[in-house]
Amino acid sequence: MSFEYVNIADPQWLTTRFESGQDDYILVKPKEYSKVPIDIPNWVPNACCTTTLFQRHGTELLNFEVKNDDVWIASYPKSGTTWVQEMVWLICNDLDFDKARATVIRDRSPFLEVSTIFDIEEETSSFAYTSETPSPRFIKTHLPVALLPPKIWTVKPKIVYIRRNPKSVAVSYYHHSKTSHFRGTLETFVHLFMKNIQLYSPYHQHVIEYHQLKEYGNMLYLSFEDMKRNLKESVLRTCKFFGRTYSDSKIDALCRHLSFESMTANLAVNYEDVFPDEKFIREGAIDGWKKELSPELIVEMDHWTESTVDQKYQHLFKI
Numbered sequence: 001m002s003f004e005y006v007n008i009a010d011p012q013w014l015t016t017r018f019e020s021g022q023d024d025y026i027l028v029k030p031k032e033y034s035k036v037p038i039d040i041p042n043w044v045p046n047a048c049c050t051t052t053l054f055q056r057h058g059t060e061l062l063n064f065e066v067k068n069d070d071v072w073i074a075s076y077p078k079s080g081t082t083w084v085q086e087m088v089w090l091i092c093n094d095l096d097f098d099k100a101r102a103t104v105i106r107d108r109s110p111f112l113e114v115s116t117i118f119d120i121e122e123e124t125s126s127f128a129y130t131s132e133t134p135s136p137r138f139i140k141t142h143l144p145v146a147l148l149p150p151k152i153w154t155v156k157p158k159i160v161y162i163r164r165n166p167k168s169v170a171v172s173y174y175h176h177s178k179t180s181h182f183r184g185t186l187e188t189f190v191h192l193f194m195k196n197i198q199l200y201s202p203y204h205q206h207v208i209e210y211h212q213l214k215e216y217g218n219m220l221y222l223s224f225e226d227m228k229r230n231l232k233e234s235v236l237r238t239c240k241f242f243g244r245t246y247s248d249s250k251i252d253a254l255c256r257h258l259s260f261e262s263m264t265a266n267l268a269v270n271y272e273d274v275f276p277d278e279k280f281i282r283e284g285a286i287d288g289w290k291k292e293l294s295p296e297l298i299v300e301m302d303h304w305t306e307s308t309v310d311q312k313y314q315h316l317f318k319i
Helices: 011-020 054-062 081-092 097-102 126-131 166-180 186-194 203-211 224-229 231-241 248-257 260-265 295-308 311-316
Strands: 003-006 025-030 048-051 071-075 138-141 158-163 219-223
Touching: 003 054, 011 186, 025 054, 054 126, 071 081, 081 097, 081 138, 081 158, 081 224, 081 231, 081 248, 081 260, 097 248, 158 203, 158 224, 158 231, 166 186, 166 203, 166 295, 186 295, 203 219, 203 311, 219 224, 219 231, 224 231, 231 248
Parallel strands: 071 138, 071 158, 158 219
Antiparallel strands: 003 025, 025 048
């Protein structure tokens, strides 16, 4: 099994890629994906937007050893990943708040493929680092289903997936990207997002394909908006998924720990040491996009979803 790499030909991206800091983007898709247990007739995965660094680590991804006691936390970027990582780790570790506060989240729940996105000057790649993490491992990934390590489909570890409203994702992703590499405007970022030219895009397919892993059977689906509206209910669903039971007082303590105020003040999860000039956990609002997107851009994004997503999947994006 190997990958096919395709250069991006979109005129807008070609015109702005150097000034916007996106000049190393490339599209990648697997040549073999028949083992993915997806419930979509005649499914063919879309090419995923990544960086040229992916070519350096493709073999490591394909050969990554998956363990049956792994826990995978998957999402499209800026969908509430860190929130879910913290919740899942605590639920599976007897609500050890002291250890959670003392150990940064990226050590407790490493980001599998970060070496394919950022050229991190370390002796070992993120794949090697994740591989060497003591079991049970809590592994974060933004990879679409077609690019997950092939062994995941035979070993079948637990996977928790979280999705979020596309307008919220786009705004949050823009603010995050401009601190690391992106140098364009919000409007430019969103237009490229809708053209599937942001890292890990296409967004709609990312959400739909995880949702259609119905034959996998070892998955929990969450949404950012449901967690905001009723955090306790999402916590209890997650406890049930992992076969964990805690008293009401302990569940309430976990909810307080996972509150927006607590998460933003928690140095173990807010990446202040990595992004000192950015609030990694920025607003945590359901409809913050209303303050930042122009009325015209809101209409464009709504039309984008309505015109490109099959009617039976529209509910996944109207949350």
